[in-house]
Amino acid sequence: MHLMMDDQGGNNAVTREYRKGNWTVNEIMVLIEAKEMDYERRMKRSGDHSEGWNKPTELRWKWVEDYCWGKGCLRSQNQCNDKWDNLTRDYKKVREYQRKVAEREGNDSKERSYWEMEKNERKEKNLPSNMLCQIYDRLEEVVEKKGAQTVAATAGGGGGSDPNIPNISYVMDRPMVSTFQPSLPPLLQHQLSAPISAAIPLPLPQGSPQLPPPPAPIIQPPPLSFAQPLPTIDV
Numbered sequence: 001m002h003l004m005m006d007d008q009g010g011n012n013a014v015t016r017e018y019r020k021g022n023w024t025v026n027e028i029m030v031l032i033e034a035k036e037m038d039y040e041r042r043m044k045r046s047g048d049h050s051e052g053w054n055k056p057t058e059l060r061w062k063w064v065e066d067y068c069w070g071k072g073c074l075r076s077q078n079q080c081n082d083k084w085d086n087l088t089r090d091y092k093k094v095r096e097y098q099r100k101v102a103e104r105e106g107n108d109s110k111e112r113s114y115w116e117m118e119k120n121e122r123k124e125k126n127l128p129s130n131m132l133c134q135i136y137d138r139l140e141e142v143v144e145k146k147g148a149q150t151v152a153a154t155a156g157g158g159g160g161s162d163p164n165i166p167n168i169s170y171v172m173d174r175p176m177v178s179t180f181q182p183s184l185p186p187l188l189q190h191q192l193s194a195p196i197s198a199a200i201p202l203p204l205p206q207g208s209p210q211l212p213p214p215p216a217p218i219i220q221p222p223p224l225s226f227a228q229p230l231p232t233i234d235v
Contacts (some may be wrong), residue, residue, distance in 0.1 A: 025135070039146050098114055115133060
């Protein structure tokens with residue numbers, strides 16, 4: 001495969017002949033190193049809007065290609081991109097399988113470690129058949145480090161967060177106490193600070209209609225006793 005590329009001046013052109021075929025262990029290790037350096041480079045420039053995360057993907061992989069060429073890995077940016085996707089996919093499969101084996105280790109499980117299995121057994125379990133331990137360990141360093149740094153940058157206010165906005169969890173932990181104290185005249189401050197006396201009924205304002213007094217209670221006469229004789233009337 002040949003590719004015509006311009007230099008920085010845009011006048012001279014160079015031809016790169018990319019290597020084909022299977023990747024060697026040395027090429028894979030160079031690619032992993034290139035991705036590690038590219039990530040650290042973009043992390044340092046994440047605050048600059050003209051660099052870092054805002055660069056198109058093809059430009060980032062072009063940087064990876066140039067780094068690999070400087071280390072003797074003669075692969076194109078597309079080859080590097082495809083190989084990296086395959087490496088991270090296989091790494092995650094092995095990582096998840098190893099975690100399950102570790103969790104079942106205390107339960108008399110007969111599951112064997114990935115590194116103890118033959119290639120045919122790995123294929124039966126839908127696992128990569130040719131992952132090397134040294135490549136896995138190197139991927140673990142880069143992939144897990146990248147994930148930890150991304151989480152730390154996000155939790156610590158990095159990645160473009162506004163430093164003027166306080167941490168939400170810290171705000172919610174503090175009691176909601178108002179610190180607003182309006183400025184009042186001395187006389188009014190004294191009146192507010194004095195103890196409040198018992199309530200005194202206020203007089204009605206002048207001109208207000210007077211309510212009629214309540215009616216007197218009706219006194220019922222005592223009931224007549226039938227035992228008393230009725231008075232006689234002279235005719």
